[in-house]
Amino acid sequence: MMHQRKIVRALAIAAAGFGLAGIGHAQTQGVTKNEIVVGSLQDLSGPIANFGKNGRNGLQMRVDEANAAGGIHGRKLRLVVEDHGYDPKKALLGAQKLVQKDKIFAMISTVGTPTNMAAIPVLIENNVPNLFALSAGQQMYEPLHKLKYGYAPPYIDQVVIGLRYLVKEKGYKRICALYQDDDFGQDVLKGYEAGLKALNMQPTEKTSYKRGATDFSSQVAKLRSANCELVVLGAVVREPVAIMTEAKKIGWKADFLGTTATNSAVAHKLGGDAVEGLYAISQFSLPYADDPSPAIRDWVARYKAKFGDDPDTYSVWGYIGMNLFVQTAEKTGPNLTLDTFLDTLQSMTFPRDIFGADFKYSKTNHLGVAGMRVQQIKGGRWVNVTDIIK
Known part of the structure; x- marks a missing residue:
C-alpha cells in the first residue's frame, strides 16, 4: 500500500509539472522547445x-x-x-x-x-x-x-525628401504631379504639396488617372503645356513606363520622380530607354548579378x-x-x-x-528607419544618387 501511495504521489507531481510546462508554452504562442x-x-x-x-x-x-x-x-x-x-x-x-x-x-x-x-x-x-x-x-x-x-x-515623407534633394541639386522651378486617383496617390499628392511648401514654392500643375489606366496621352499633354520641369509620380511601375514612353514619343523632356512603389527592376526591364533618368526613393541598393x-x-x-x-x-x-x-x-x-x-x-x-x-527601434519609435536614398535609372539599372538622407 505504501509503495502504491508513492507511485500515485510521483505521478501527481509529474502531472503537475507537465501542466506547468503546458501553461508556459501556452503563454508564448508559436514557441516550443524546438x-x-x-x-x-x-x-x-x-x-x-x-x-x-x-x-x-x-x-x-x-x-x-x-x-x-x-x-x-x-x-x-x-x-x-x-x-x-x-x-x-x-x-x-x-x-x-x-x-x-x-x-x-x-x-x-x-x-x-x-x-x-x-x-x-x-x-x-x-x-x-x-x-x-x-x-x-x-x-x-x-x-x-x-x-x-x-x-x-510613408509616401508623404518620401516625396518631401526627394523634392528637397532634387530642387537643391537641379534648381527646378516648375514642379508638377501626376498621381493615381486613390489613397496611395493622395498620399503622394500630400507629399508633393508638403515638399513644395517646405521649399517656399507653389505647385505648377497636377492631374490624376484612374487605377488600371494605360493611356496617359491627355495627362502628359496637360503637363507639357504647363512647362513642367519635374513631375512627381504617384504611380507604381507600369504607369511610369507608359507615362515616360508617351513623353518621349511627343518629344517632351522632363524629369520624373517616383516613390518606393516605382523602385523596381521591372521599370527598366519594361521601359528600356524610355525610363532612363527616372528618379525614385529607396532604402537600399537593388541587387544585380554584377553588383x-x-x-x-x-x-x-x-x-x-x-x-x-x-x-x-x-x-x-x-x-x-x-x-x-x-x-x-x-x-x-x-x-x-x-x-x-x-x-x-x-x-x-x-x-x-x-x-x-539600417534600422533603430525604441519605445517611442516603431518605424525604425534612419532615412531614404534617391536613386536613378542609369544605363538600364537603378543606381544610388545619394546615401541615406534623413
Missing part, C-alpha cells in the same frame, strides 16, 4: 503577385539560412504563408487562420496597406505582433502600439539558384524583414516570450546590412 512559428500574408495570385511572390521568397531564404546555421538558440524557424490575392477579406481570413490554427508567434512583412489594415485587428486581439509590413502606410506604426512595427517611411559588392553578388547567385529567378525589390524587403526578426530573436536569448522579444526590439540598433539599410 520551433518558432511565424507567418506572413502575401499576394500570390492577385494584381501584385509579382511583389508577393518575391517577398515570400526573400522571407523563406532568410529562414532557411537561419535554420542551416542551427536555428535560433536551438529552435528552428517555420514560416507559414497565406495568399490574400490583395483582397482585404482574404487577408482577414488568412490572419485568423495563421493566428488560430497555425498559432504563429509573429506576423512578418505582410504586403499591402489595405491587407495589413484588415489583418491588424485580428493580430492585436490575439496579442500577436505585426512586424515590418511591406507597406508605406503610416498605419503600420501609428498610432503607437506595442504590437505594430513598420520599416517603410560591385561581392556580398550582393553572392546573395543574388544564391537567390537565383534557390528560386530560379532574379531577385527584385520585394525579395530584398522580405529578406530584410526576416533578418530583423532573426537578429532580434537571437539577441533576446533562449527565454523567448512576446514581452522579452518586444523589449529587445524596442532597444535594437541594427547594423547596416549588405544592401545598405
